[in-house]
Amino acid sequence: MENFAFAPAYELPVWPFTPPPELGSAKVVRHPIVIVGAGPSGLTLACDLAQRGVRVVLLDEDDTVGVRGASSRGICYAQKSLEIFERLGIYERIAAKGITWSFGRTFSGEQEVYNFNLQANSVSRQPPFINLQQFYVEWFLVERILELGLTDVRWKSRVTRVEQLADGVHLDIETPAGSYTIEADRLIDATGANSPIRTQLGIEAHASRSTDRWCISDVRFRKPLPTERWTWVDAPFNEGRGVWQHLMADGVWRIDYQMPEDCDTAYISQPEVAGARLREQLGPDVEFEFVWIGPYGYRDHLLDSFRHGRVFFIGDAAHVVSPFGARGGNSGIQDAANLGWKLALVAQGKAGDTLLDSYDAERQPAAQQNLQVTSRSARFLAPRSPAEHTLRRAVVALAARHPFARALVNTGRMSVANDYPAAPQLPEGARSVQNLPLRWADGHETTLMQLLSEGTHCIGLWFAPTREQAKAALDATASLPLHLLAVGGDSGLPTLQADDRLASHLGIGDAGSFALVRPDAYRAAVLANATPETIASALRTALGHDSNP
Structure with a gap:
């Protein structure tokens, strides 16, 4: 029998356990935000909040990244996730280490029946995909979190009990040095598909397991x-x-x-x-x-709601989909980016609790869509009936000769940034804005993610406003988190060069038109003939201010 060679095992980093200050104390300390779980979604959220100047406690029962044995697990990181990592300061490391790709081929037997190039519709500085073992992404996130210095990362800390309080959450935590108790104003569960927190709270996940x-x-x-x-x-x-x-x-x-x-x-x-x-x-x-x-x-599950009182569920704790199209890990990273800016504004007193409800209103429908898309892929790849087998054979046979059939060859619809439906904070819904390369009026380069990387604010892109309009808009939004920019013109505002790609991507471009981009790089509103009053109103709506008592 042949002996196969195995590469040397990866040496994953290990971080030390540090006894927390609450250990041995009878006093129960309350923290504003506690995140449980240092996987991709929990680490992304912790890093996002640290980048925004928000202190959190991050608990994980291990002291390393990935899994023991260093399997690849998640590997495909989609453009939206890469743009988030650009804002968080780790994209360059991911790009240098990973494999950039945009082209794919699909075969039936020996025959190529379909191929695609995801770069064709991209205007982003980031590529459609980079492949990288999950533990590397987690590793880079941990090092960035430690570099930012605002996160209390507690390794070897297992949450053994969770109880919802009227105004917070009670947690019992077990460590190598003993157990202790803390409270949190808000708890984020990022503990993964087998979430013990979800189980303790008795929340139904509606799980189903595939036989594939x-x-x-x-x-x-x-x-x-x-x-x-x-x-x-x-x-x-x-x-x-x-x-x-x-x-x-x-x-x-x-x-x-x-x-x-x-x-x-x-x-x-x-x-x-x-x-x-x-x-x-x-x-x-x-x-x-x-x-x-x-x-x-694999299995799938989907919570009815991603918010339960003071507890928020992100990543696999909230939703699990089949692996086709890389919609699992990427969706969890995007959960974190959606929730992070909202938690930051609430923690900083710039928005009310109503804004946090929009996390579930946006990300739960996104998870529903991902579940539907991946379930269709699973049925194509593993037909369950003679009729499904017949349909697949017909589609594959036609795809080699007819373009219409190629779109039906479903080996996984690759992860995309989900649009968000209309809601109180989004009267017209929202869609992701790619990380376009931009230029200031003086020719210096910037990008959308660079504009969003400092602090927590929306960006207002106003095409050629007058000086009078600009001054009035600054006055009308002075108390709101808005970075107001002009696109072309002579308004006295910080000004970007007029750019046909930007106008086309935003769906606007006429003088006086305005686009409001949220801190998570989603277009929240478009105004055809903007005024200071309509800009301020759109911003208040996007932040949930108009819903607050």
Whole structure:
């Protein structure tokens, strides 16, 4: 029997446990914001709040990142997430370490039936996707949080009990040095799919488990493969089942093989079995070493509400979708970006509690959409009836010759920034604004994320206002968190150069038109003929001020 080589294990960082000041004290200390869980969503939120000058306590029961054994887990980081990381100050590290890609191919058997280039519709400074092992992203976030210095990160701290109070949340915490109790004005649960907090509070997750089975092989090849996302609907080298092929950092390829539903998960993960699959795919002489092998199944769930009193759920604690299209981890990162600025404004006394309700009103429908999209992908990849098998065969056969059918080949609709429906804070709904490269009037470069990276404010982009209008608008919004900018003209405001891409992307551009962009880079309002009064009114609405008593 062949002995397969394994690469040396990753050496993940370990951070020290520091006994907290509350340990051994009879006094129960209250903290404004406590986050439980140092995965991608919890770390993104902690970093987001630190960037905004807000102190939080972050609890995690481990003292490292990723999982023991350093599997790849989440790997595909979408443009919206990368833009968030740009604002948080870690994008350059991610881009330097990860693999940038925008092109993908889909095969049926030996025939390519579909390909796509995600760069075609992008105006952002960030690419459509970067592939990077999840533990690296978590690692960079932790180091950035420690660099910012405002977050009390408490490792080896397991929350054993949570109780909602009338005006806060009670937490019992177990550590290597003993147990203690704290209270929080607001608690954010980022503990993942098996959230013990959700269980303790008796909140129904509406979980369902798929019978679909996969096996991941993280592999390093001696001879490189094309840096593209390749998928097979029915790979001949995998008994007619699906296969994914992605390059990650360190020259490691992640290859996902769809397995029979009744497979023995221990057997399919044995090196000699995984190695035989690779040789079947790439030839008997392919030279490689394993980095990690592991089986997985998946489930989905969705909470009815992401806010329960003083407790907010983000990431997998709130929603889990099947992995097709990278909509899981990216959605959790975007949960954090949505909630972060709202918590910051409330903590700083610039908005009322009503604004926090908009987190659920926006992110719960986004999760519903992601669940619907990924469920359709799962049914295409694993048909459950003869009719579904027949439909898939027909779609694949037509796709090679007819463009209309290519859109029906569903191996995973890649993660996008979800639009938000109309709501009290968003009378017209909202959509994401990409991180466009911009220029000041004097020619110096900037980007939307750079404009949003300091403090917590909305950006008002006003096309060629007059000096009188600009002065009146500054007076009307003086007490509100708004950074008012002109696009072209001579208004006396900080002025960006007129840019057709910006106007087109915002959906405006005529003199006097105005776009309000929130701190999470979502367009909250468009005004055709803006006045100081309508600008101030749109801003108050976006911040929930008009809903407050």
